[in-house]
Amino acid sequence: MVCKLADMPENGARGFTLTGADKSDRLDVIIWATRDGDNETISGFVNKCPHMGLPLETFPDRFLSAAGDALICSAHGARFTVDGACFAGPCKGAHLHPLDLRIENELIILPPQKT
Ligand code: FES
Structure with a gap:
């Protein structure tokens, strides 16, 4: 499990470390x-x-642009869509590695997968 759905902001991003x-x-x-x-x-x-x-973040859970419509890498300003595609910055055209999440019983689940 990553977190409860209720732990997520309505329009926002959070970081988690899974072990x-x-x-x-x-x-x-x-x-x-x-x-x-x-x-x-x-x-x-x-x-x-x-x-x-x-x-991507310098400060905890600070991933999004001011408008909340893009993930931003704080190092050199790359911007990513909700699909993980970089549309601006030094890695334009590249992608974040997507995770195959599932939602079960109000929980966000990350099944075992290769990264
Ligand atoms: S490391 Fe993310 S833009 Fe350079």
Whole structure:
């Protein structure tokens, strides 16, 4: 489990560090919740910029543009759509690594997967 759906802001992104049974096995992820009318979309990505492999945020949970419509890498300003595609910045055309999330019983679940 990543978190409860209720832990997510209505239109916002949060970062989480997931650990496996072996504590050295960790994965930093970004969960982005967007709402358009009654439609809510939950997207997830590995928190690793395709430009230089850095985490996107400088401050905890500060991932989004002022308008809330793009993820921004704080290192060099790359901007990403809700699909994880970089549309501006030094890695334009590249993609964040998407996560195959599931929602079950009001929980955001990340099934085991390769990254
Ligand atoms: S590391 Fe993200 S834009 Fe450079």
